[in-house]
Amino acid sequence: MMGQSEASSPSLLPMGFVDLLPGEAEAEAHGIAKVMDIFGAHGYERVRPPLLEFESSLLSGAGEALSEQTFRLLDPSSHRMMALRPDITTQIARISQVRLQELPRPLRLSYAGDCIVIGTVGREADRQILQAGIELIGPDHAEADAEVIALGAKALAALNIKHVSFDLSMPVLVWSLLDKTYEGSERDYIIHALDRRDAAAVAEYGGAMAQLLLEMMNASGPADQALERLKALSFPDDLKQHVYRLEASVQALKQRLPDLRLTIDPVDFRGWRYHTGLCVTVFALKSREELGRGGRYLAGNEPACGLTLHPQALLKVAPIQARRPRCLVPQGVGAEILSALHKEGFATIEDLEKTQDPLLLARRLRCSHLWQNGRVEAL
Amino acid sequence: MMGQSEASSPSLLPMGFVDLLPGEAEAEAHGIAKVMDIFGAHGYERVRPPLLEFESSLLSGAGEALSEQTFRLLDPSSHRMMALRPDITTQIARISQVRLQELPRPLRLSYAGDCIVIGTVGREADRQILQAGIELIGPDHAEADAEVIALGAKALAALNIKHVSFDLSMPVLVWSLLDKTYEGSERDYIIHALDRRDAAAVAEYGGAMAQLLLEMMNASGPADQALERLKALSFPDDLKQHVYRLEASVQALKQRLPDLRLTIDPVDFRGWRYHTGLCVTVFALKSREELGRGGRYLAGNEPACGLTLHPQALLKVAPIQARRPRCLVPQGVGAEILSALHKEGFATIEDLEKTQDPLLLARRLRCSHLWQNGRVEAL
Numbered sequence: 001m002m003g004q005s006e007a008s009s010p011s012l013l014p015m016g017f018v019d020l021l022p023g024e025a026e027a028e029a030h031g032i033a034k035v036m037d038i039f040g041a042h043g044y045e046r047v048r049p050p051l052l053e054f055e056s057s058l059l060s061g062a063g064e065a066l067s068e069q070t071f072r073l074l075d076p077s078s079h080r081m082m083a084l085r086p087d088i089t090t091q092i093a094r095i096s097q098v099r100l101q102e103l104p105r106p107l108r109l110s111y112a113g114d115c116i117v118i119g120t121v122g123r124e125a126d127r128q129i130l131q132a133g134i135e136l137i138g139p140d141h142a143e144a145d146a147e148v149i150a151l152g153a154k155a156l157a158a159l160n161i162k163h164v165s166f167d168l169s170m171p172v173l174v175w176s177l178l179d180k181t182y183e184g185s186e187r188d189y190i191i192h193a194l195d196r197r198d199a200a201a202v203a204e205y206g207g208a209m210a211q212l213l214l215e216m217m218n219a220s221g222p223a224d225q226a227l228e229r230l231k232a233l234s235f236p237d238d239l240k241q242h243v244y245r246l247e248a249s250v251q252a253l254k255q256r257l258p259d260l261r262l263t264i265d266p267v268d269f270r271g272w273r274y275h276t277g278l279c280v281t282v283f284a285l286k287s288r289e290e291l292g293r294g295g296r297y298l299a300g301n302e303p304a305c306g307l308t309l310h311p312q313a314l315l316k317v318a319p320i321q322a323r324r325p326r327c328l329v330p331q332g333v334g335a336e337i338l339s340a341l342h343k344e345g346f347a348t349i350e351d352l353e354k355t356q357d358p359l360l361l362a363r364r365l366r367c368s369h370l371w372q373n374g375r376v377e378a379l
Numbered sequence: 380m381m382g383q384s385e386a387s388s389p390s391l392l393p394m395g396f397v398d399l400l401p402g403e404a405e406a407e408a409h410g411i412a413k414v415m416d417i418f419g420a421h422g423y424e425r426v427r428p429p430l431l432e433f434e435s436s437l438l439s440g441a442g443e444a445l446s447e448q449t450f451r452l453l454d455p456s457s458h459r460m461m462a463l464r465p466d467i468t469t470q471i472a473r474i475s476q477v478r479l480q481e482l483p484r485p486l487r488l489s490y491a492g493d494c495i496v497i498g499t500v501g502r503e504a505d506r507q508i509l510q511a512g513i514e515l516i517g518p519d520h521a522e523a524d525a526e527v528i529a530l531g532a533k534a535l536a537a538l539n540i541k542h543v544s545f546d547l548s549m550p551v552l553v554w555s556l557l558d559k560t561y562e563g564s565e566r567d568y569i570i571h572a573l574d575r576r577d578a579a580a581v582a583e584y585g586g587a588m589a590q591l592l593l594e595m596m597n598a599s600g601p602a603d604q605a606l607e608r609l610k611a612l613s614f615p616d617d618l619k620q621h622v623y624r625l626e627a628s629v630q631a632l633k634q635r636l637p638d639l640r641l642t643i644d645p646v647d648f649r650g651w652r653y654h655t656g657l658c659v660t661v662f663a664l665k666s667r668e669e670l671g672r673g674g675r676y677l678a679g680n681e682p683a684c685g686l687t688l689h690p691q692a693l694l695k696v697a698p699i700q701a702r703r704p705r706c707l708v709p710q711g712v713g714a715e716i717l718s719a720l721h722k723e724g725f726a727t728i729e730d731l732e733k734t735q736d737p738l739l740l741a742r743r744l745r746c747s748h749l750w751q752n753g754r755v756e757a758l
Contacts, residue, residue, distance in 0.1 A: 013432055014454050014461055019474055022424035022488070029425060029491075033412060041721040043705060043728035045401035046408060050507050051430070051493055053392055073450050073463075075393050077500050082393055084452075084463075095398055104743045106731060109401070112408075114430055114493075121456050128429050143710065143731045255711070326422060331522065332634070342420040349422035352485060352522045364483045 016127030044110035049091035055083040062274040063090035069117040084116040093299035105138025133308035140303035146252035163285040171272035173242040226264035327369035328362040395506030423489035428470035434462040441653040442469035448496040463495040472678035484517025512687035519682035525631035542664040550651035552621040595645040605643035706748035707741040
């Protein structure tokens with residue numbers, strides 16, 4: 001309803017912030033509730049950290065990576081800097097390490113809430129980002145990896161989202177190779193070349209490791225096939241564990257959900273600097289919309305595996321929910337009738353003005369139904 | 380779990396911001412969902428404005444009153460000041476006037492979300508405040524006032540909150556009297572005296588209007604009784620309409636909910652500067668906890684009546700929700716069994732380690748039940 005022509009309107013929102021209107025807001029709330037219900041049913045207990053914290057705690061550890069994307073505020077009460085959360089994972093790690101340190105492990109937590117990022121000047125992108133996710137804290141084995149990813153898949157299924165791909169990677173494998181082989185500008189160059197998938201540059205500047213890196217690039221594809229290729233490569237002995245673990249996690253995941261579409265990209269490593277094991281990005285197959293991401297990391301000193309879904313992206317690909325049908329009811333209609341209509345799924349719209357023409361009013365108020373003569377009538 | 384002794388912990392949150400832990404966060408989400416379901420069932424369509432907006436739009440009109448309580452941020456994209464919302468009502472007014480101006484009236488909108496206020500230095504109070512509310516935009520009559528307040532009462536009933544009082548007032552009556560009678564420091568003095576309920580000061584400095592003001596103070600009490608007293612007072616002719624309207628709204632409300640506990644305080648006027656008609660504060664009878672407030676105002680140029688509930692306060696007085704019972708299930712248990720357990724209301728906790736002693740593990744993981752031998756066993 002508000003178009004480009006209103007760009008000069010004083011009511012226009014800052015770029016990246018939107019109003020959700022009737023229908024949209026309901027769909028979002030409904031989607032979050034469904035996802036959180038799936039998480040809760042599988043023992044992931046909900047926690048709710050605040051929208052802002054002291055900068056020093058919010059941006060420590062893994063949170064540091066998001067520092068440049070974070071709005072700061074001065075707290076007049078403590079004279080310390082606070083920060084609006086750009087991500088919830090860091091907060092869940094804090095809660096698990098401080099508030100819930102006495103609870104036995106495995107500790108399963110879930111969360112849903114808004115995050116705020118500064119964004120990139122001049123680039124259209126959401127700056128208020130909804131996250132709904134889970135963290136499995138304590139265990140570090142393939143079954144734990146599989147439980148988290150499988151639960152993400154179940155949440156998508158609950159929203160009737162089909163045609164998704166779970167793209168797995170093992171960034172620690174790439175980073176370990178890079179860290180043990182290259183230094184300084186050579187290292188930067190190889191990182192850049194790998195990130196661009198520039199085989200020629202990797203071949204020319206990769207030195208002794210070039211062959212292995214190129215073979216890793218070529219191993220990318222459907223999980224079974226990629227695993228076979230990866231297992232045939234000659235990784236340094238101390239890195240082979242990562243390939244075995246990747247295989248074990250894939251097997252555990254396939255046992256849970258044999259039909260899940262799994263791919264592996266062994267050289268997906270950028271943006272996963274703090275991760276210590278299996279990572280995953282969830283995509284909608286058609287639109288390539290990123291629906292969520294997660295992976296294994298350290299919450300404090302504890303192994304943890306998490307997955308964050310983006311409800312706003314999910315709702316772009318989820319089948320549209322039928323909205324409540326609206327039924328006009330006369331003023332003073334009995335509580336039993338209202339209650340029965342609500343149970344049938346109707347939203348009841350009361351005629352406050354005691355109209356002489358209920359049919360006309362029902363149409364005007366976007367009702368599809370009308371209560372008259374003791375029953376619901378469709379318009 | 381985190382006590383005063385940890386006051387020096389670097390993880391401590393800024394004053395007024397809290398973590399909700401397992402149980403608490405679930406109860407909050409459940410409470411919001413229930414309230415929003417009641418609102419939606421009565422035709423109040425949900426909208427979701429963003430957490431922040433340009434200062435110029437968020438703090439215009441009625442929003443101006445909250446200016447001192449509002450955190451500002453510079454938007455690097457537009458170089459304009461943005462503000463974290465201290466309240467959602469202003470945003471709903473904006474949406475109704477700009478985005479939804481074409482929708483027919485009465486327009487019924489609902490919302491739920493967090494607000495952030497600066498708070499008072501050194502004073503313990505929540506600074507992240509959850510609001511869930513409704514706005515009825517367009518009509519200006521007693522039935523509209525009654526619909527909004529009655530729906531608030533229904534939402535409280537849905538949460539099994541009993542023993543509440545709806546305290547009504549007509550601040551415009553007091554402000555009109557003050558505006559037409561007093562000026563300058565005399566006016567300030569009377570405002571202060573009335574606000575303190577200082578009968579002696581009102582009598583001494585109230586001049587010709589002292590008698591009426593004192594009688595208004597004395598009229599406070601249960602709605603029927605207060606109305607009888609108010610109707611007997613000699614208001615200036617142009618202000619009598621407010622007394623009649625108050626009476627009409629009370630009658631309409633009693634017709635909807637005869638058992639609602641209603642009181643009237645005719646001199647409750649501070650903090651209601653922008654309101655144009657009936658106002659209400661909802662209290663829990665025992666704790667005097669404020670559960671919500673609302674009233675009639677102008678959304679742009681349009682008559683509107685709204686009510687905001689405070690879910691955090693509601694949950695302090697609502698009966699405690701039973702949490703999902705936790706049931707330990709062996710690894711690899713079938714999807715049909717899981718699904719049946721979820722339908723029965725269990726949260727299933729999977730044994731990732733294939734323990735030899737499920738009973739011990741179930742106890743350790745806070746489970747009340749255990750799936751073994753093909754059935755649920757209570758511990």
